[in-house]
Amino acid sequence: MAALTIACVSCGPALASQTSFYAGAGLGYGHMQAAFSAHLPSGTEVITFDGLGGNGPVATALAGLERDTGVMRFALELDGALLGVESTLDGGFGGYWAEGDLTLGWSASLSALVGLEISETGLLFGRVGYGTTSYTATIRSNIGNIDDEPWGDVQAVVLGLGLEGELGGGWSLRGEFRYSTFEDFHEGKDGLELVIKPSTYAAGLSVIRRF
Numbered sequence: 001m002a003a004l005t006i007a008c009v010s011c012g013p014a015l016a017s018q019t020s021f022y023a024g025a026g027l028g029y030g031h032m033q034a035a036f037s038a039h040l041p042s043g044t045e046v047i048t049f050d051g052l053g054g055n056g057p058v059a060t061a062l063a064g065l066e067r068d069t070g071v072m073r074f075a076l077e078l079d080g081a082l083l084g085v086e087s088t089l090d091g092g093f094g095g096y097w098a099e100g101d102l103t104l105g106w107s108a109s110l111s112a113l114v115g116l117e118i119s120e121t122g123l124l125f126g127r128v129g130y131g132t133t134s135y136t137a138t139i140r141s142n143i144g145n146i147d148d149e150p151w152g153d154v155q156a157v158v159l160g161l162g163l164e165g166e167l168g169g170g171w172s173l174r175g176e177f178r179y180s181t182f183e184d185f186h187e188g189k190d191g192l193e194l195v196i197k198p199s200t201y202a203a204g205l206s207v208i209r210r211f
Contacts, residue, residue: 017069020210024174028058028204032085032104038139039193054087054102058202064113066210073115073123080108083133085200100139102185102196107133109158127160127178137185139194156180164208174206 032054039045064077083104109131115123134153162176178201185196 017067019065019067021063021065022075022208022210023061023063024206024208025062026060026174026204026206028060028202029055030058030083030085030200030202031055032087032102032198032200034087034102034196034198036197037195039195041193054085056084056086056104058083058085058204060204060206062206062208066113071117073113073117073125075113075115077111077113077127077129078108079111080106082106087198100137102198103136104200105134105136107131107156109156111158111160115164121166123164123172125162125164127158127162127176129158129160131156131158131180133180133182135185137194137196154182154185156182170210172208172210174208176204176206178202178204 034053037045058081060079060081062077062079064075066073066075083106086101086103088099088101109129111127111129113125113127115125118124132153132155158178158180160176160178162174164172164174166172179199180202181199182197185198186193
């Protein structure tokens with residue numbers, strides 16, 4: 001009597017999902033791009049700039065909770081950063097002139113991350129988040145001065161795309177590009193209203209440790 005044997009050569013053990021905590025730190029460099037305008041109390045726009053820019057370093061610390069399904073990873077991540085991004089303006093329109101500085105200080109954001117494992121040690125991921133950033137705006141003009149308090153803050157939507165590679169022993173190296181778009185800054189003093197619409201672009205490397 002002949003026996004029929006069926007072998008499953010492609011079947012393997014089911015990949016178990018696991019949850020882990022991770023933390024890390026990184027360094028990067030950022031660029032700020034801003035549109036700037038100044039208005040009189042009547043609403044008349046007297047000064048406008050498009051493409052006001054500045055650059056500076058970014059230092060980041062982060063922590064997150066991650067769910068690994070074997071193919072996809074899902075994480076909730078909290079991060080804080082010290083920003084040295086500063087922009088200066090100097091210009092005018094007609095009989096009006098303005099000069100000053102806009103500096104970003106610190107930021108904090110909460111993000112959701114989704115990653116796809118593209119190799120045994122490689123991960124492609126994206127993020128979407130929401131955060132707050134401190135700033136100082138000091139503007140001088142011939143129709144009024146605005147000297148903002150150093151710890152004003154403004155909210156931002158954060159988007160990111162990056163790659164992460166495992167180094168072994170629970171360590172990994174992450175490279176990421178982030179884009180943040182901020183709500184308008186509205187400041188006013190001495191009859192002058194200042195409106196700034198900034199966005200930032202930053203790239204950096206982080207070292208991550210999973211526990």
